[in-house]
Amino acid sequence: MRALKTAALGMTAQQLNVDVIANNLANVNTTGYKKTTIEFQDLLYETMQTGNRDGRKGNENPSGIQIGLGNRPIATFRSFSEGTIAETGNSLDVAITGKGFLQVELADGNLAYTRDGSLKVNAEGSLVTNSGVRISPDINIPENVKGINISQNGIVSVLFNGEVESQEIGQIELASFMNPAGLEATGGNLYVATEASGEPLYGAPGEDGLGLLYQGYLEKSNVDVATEMINLIVAQRAYEINAKAVKTADELMSMANNLKR
Numbered sequence: 001m002r003a004l005k006t007a008a009l010g011m012t013a014q015q016l017n018v019d020v021i022a023n024n025l026a027n028v029n030t031t032g033y034k035k036t037t038i039e040f041q042d043l044l045y046e047t048m049q050t051g052n053r054d055g056r057k058g059n060e061n062p063s064g065i066q067i068g069l070g071n072r073p074i075a076t077f078r079s080f081s082e083g084t085i086a087e088t089g090n091s092l093d094v095a096i097t098g099k100g101f102l103q104v105e106l107a108d109g110n111l112a113y114t115r116d117g118s119l120k121v122n123a124e125g126s127l128v129t130n131s132g133v134r135i136s137p138d139i140n141i142p143e144n145v146k147g148i149n150i151s152q153n154g155i156v157s158v159l160f161n162g163e164v165e166s167q168e169i170g171q172i173e174l175a176s177f178m179n180p181a182g183l184e185a186t187g188g189n190l191y192v193a194t195e196a197s198g199e200p201l202y203g204a205p206g207e208d209g210l211g212l213l214y215q216g217y218l219e220k221s222n223v224d225v226a227t228e229m230i231n232l233i234v235a236q237r238a239y240e241i242n243a244k245a246v247k248t249a250d251e252l253m254s255m256a257n258n259l260k261r
Contacts (some may be wrong), residue, residue: 001253002046007245009070013040014239016073021232024223032115032189033221035228041074059162060103080180083222085214091148092119092127095219098211100174103200104129104190105136113175113200116189118218127156131188139170151210154205174210175200 019249020038027033049065085095094117096102101113114129122128125142127135141148147159147166154172159165177183182196193200205213 001249003249005251006068006070007070007242007249010242011044011239013071014235014242015074017235018232018239020076021228021235025225025232028221028223028225029219030189030207031069031118032083032219033223034080034115035221035223036076036078038073039070039075039077042071043069045069056143074159077184078181078183080226081222083220084160085217086220087163087216088118088218089216090118091150091215092121093117093218094119094150094172094213094215096174096205096211097214098209099180100176100205100210101180101200102129103136103173103175103202104133105138106133110192111136111200112186112190112192113183114189114191115219117213129189131190133188133190135172137173139169139172142169150213150215152205152214153207154213171204172213173202174205175202176208176210177201225237245250 017038020036024035027035030121037256045066045068047064048068063164065097077122080099084099094102096117102117104114112133116129118130119135120130121128121141122132122134125140126194127139127141129135142158142160144161146161147154147158149159149166150172151157154174154219155168156170156172157166157168160167176221177200179196182194182198183191184194185191201208203210205211
């Protein structure tokens with residue numbers, strides 16, 4: 001009974017679909033989070049009859065008979081559409097309007113990338129993310145600073161106590177990828193480059209199609225709650241109908257076994 005295993009695969013697929021939707025809903029308030037969707041692919045088909053000419057009867061079959069054997073998850077696609085930009089009033093918060101990622105240096109020296117612009121200053125004066133990972137290239141905020149300004153093109157300037165003119169201390173760079181959907185999410189609002197994403201291209205905000213930085217703003221999650229709830233209902237109904245197919249296949253086998261009685 002092919003339907004039994006096919007429907008079971010369908011239940012597994014919808015369970016994974018619900019897992020992905022649940023993760024999107026859990027991160028609806030996560031700064032810079034990008035929603036994901038799971039994509040499926042049908043499996044092999046059993047060909048019981050081909051569409052060809054029947055030489056014995058002189059007829060031509062316009063189509064054959066193929067029975068599908070279920071589906072499988074093939075990929076999770078991450079949408080990097082922009083989320084809503086919200087004002088925070090914090091001088092160290094920056095939102096990227098357009099494509100591009102902030103680059104950070106991990107503890108092992110490798111680079112990672114993020115859309116989360118909620119920056120902080122650590123005990124050494126370096127600009128870091130909420131997780132304490134340093135922005136790359138490193139930008140150090142001096143002591144006795146009463147004001148920090150981050151321009152749209154990423155130039156960081158500070159105003160010292162007792163002075164009237166700001167001094168430039170660094171430049172925030174952005175990175176872009178040919179295929180950002182190929183980035184690997186590692187948690188902590190961070191991504192790492194893979195062969196699928198391609199090598200990063202670096203530049204100043206506003207150059208080569210990179211987005212601009214807006215100080216005092218943050219990019220919210222691009223998850224739409226209404227859409228995710230609709231997807232959740234569809235996944236639930238699909239799971240139910242596959243479960244019903246399993247029950248129907250079991251009943252058919254039971255009836256076949258009872259024919260001799």
